[in-house]
Amino acid sequence: MANFIVSARKYRPTTFESVIGQSVITSTLSNAISDNHLAQSFLFCGPRGVGKTTCARILAKTINCQNISEKVEPCDKCESCTSFNESHSFNIHELDAASNNSVDDIRNLVEQVRFAPQVGNYNIYIIDEVHMLSASAFNAFLKTLEEPPSHAIFILATTEKHKIIPTILSRCQIFDFKRIIIDDIVNHLEFVAESEGIKATQDALNIIAHKSDGSLRDALSVFDRLASFSDGITYKSVIENLNILDHDYYFRITTSILEQDISNTLLIFNGIIESGFDGHHFIGGLATHFRDLLVSKDEETLVLLEKGESLKEQYLAQSKLCEQAFLLKALEVCNKCDVQYKTSKNQQLLVELSLMKLCSTSDQKSKKKESEVIILPKQKPKTEREVVQEINETKKKQTKRTEEIVEEKELDETEKPELKKVTSLISISDLDEPEEIEPEKTIEKRNADFKNEELQEVWREYVNSQKEKGKSNFATTLDMNEPVLLANCKIEVQISNKSQEVVIEKEKIDLHEFLRNRLQNDTLEVITKIQEKTDEERTPFTNKDKYEKMTKENPKLQNLKEKLGLDFDF
DSSP, rough: OOOOOHHHHOOOOOOHHHHHHHHOHHHHHHHHHHHTTTEEEEEEEEEESSSSHHHHHHHHHHHHHSSSSSSSSSSSSSSHHHHHHHHOOEEEEEEETTTTOOOHHHHHHHHHHTSSSSSOOOOEEEEEEEGGGGGHHHHHHHHHHSSSSTOOOOOOESHHHHHHHHHHTTTTTEEEEEOOOHHHHHHHHHHHHHHHTTOOOOHHHHHHHHHHOHHHHHHHHHHHHHHSSSSEEOOEEEEEOOOOOHHHHHHHHHHHHHHTTTHHHHHHHHHHHTTTHHHHHHHHHHHHHHHHHHHHHSSTGGGGGGOOOHHHHHHHHHHHHHHHHHHHHHHHHHHHHHHHHTTTTHHHHHHHHHHHHHHHOOOOOOOGGGGOOOOOOOOOOOOOOHHHHHHHHHHHHHHHHHHHHHHHHHHTTTTTTTOSSSOOOGGGGGTTOEEEEEEEEGOOOBBOOOOOOHHHHHHHHHHHHHHTTTHHHHHHHEEEEEEEEGGGGEEEEEEEEEHHHHHHHHTTHHHHHHHHHHTTTTSEEEEEOOOOTTTTTTTOHHHHHHHHHHHOOOOOHHHHHHHHHHOOOO
């Protein structure tokens, strides 16, 4: 039984032309080789699985090829290419910096650089995951990287460019690899499926490409897993294996929202939860669905819809039923739910409220078809007297209806005298509207007089409450510094240093609230004042202050420190 080779290795590109999704970089490297403008140190950086190490190997192989083709590709026939393909080339060295990141490893590498190549023109050193090198290893590598021998070329690869020190970056020619687009990944997966004789639908491959997040290696790994699951890769098998919410759920729930069917919408969401999906994952997917519907409404933005052909047709059909204003509002509601999800105590209820709000936002059901619209004759503008009369009649009807409701309920006003008017229901769409505060309901500030003795008593009570809450540092600071009542309800607290001021400022809001409630005065304010002390009066806080004070009291302490060679952090 032959050993199985994963698709990521079996179909790994061996020429610049076969590299997927990095045409700008491969053409630049090809031109540099043909024009003999090769740098002596390269840095390939970008996300995982986009071809950094692959391009480094192709570059190393092409440079040492003895019969480079007109298209600047290796011949795969010369001694250098053959030895590289069979993994025993003495001119191309690969180092994994994740496991060889010490100074000694780099020093061994620097010693090898001095030797000339046995076959070909260059010794090429590929250092993968170079950001894992220690700071000392980077510094040991600097001089060699800046002035390497003419026969040495370094190719560094990393996924985290920001972790590399600037002195290394300035010595390298940097190439930024981009994420591979969905179409390129799908095309390559179709090629692999055809080569392996595996039946795969385009919708299924499209979902795999989306799940890979721009990494071709991840896409091929998922492809191998699904190929082992069944004889063919179908849309259903991908959904089941990758634990992805089917697009059908989003189409169905959007239809219910457009029909303002709250019951069916909640039932669909409940089915999603019972299937084991997370509410946060669902609301994110629903926002993406609304975004795709918005994109589908315009032919110019249709290119942004990265879906299979059958899915595109469904999105186009449903986008015609949705108004642009509704989709924008729906995106806003979903985004708000997404932000509040982690901090919500009842997360399922939060999602359900958002869905109900979406149903209330949609006015698709109330719209009539064009054939059913009745065109009314143009009316004359009403006079001011007619408008006032119409308003008065409306008020009379509302009053009469209120009285009828009260009579129907048979409420006894002697038992419930507080019921004087009937409240109206608030729709979910009104939840975002701010309440208007009437001026006459504004709370007046309390301004009760209090004495210094009362202040001291309330102050000690607050200190004890803070100790019970476990805020010992804050309570000790307040206990050490008694308050003094000044004019205009100012309370002065004299403190010893800046750190005590920071401790009090941090809890000042809570302190103000407690004092104002207990003393019934909303105008009081606590202010801090640092006491100015002489060097003799100053309390030692740092190790340096304590040591200097002890030395003044006993000068022999300095001699003892010097004789024993003692030291400590100041």
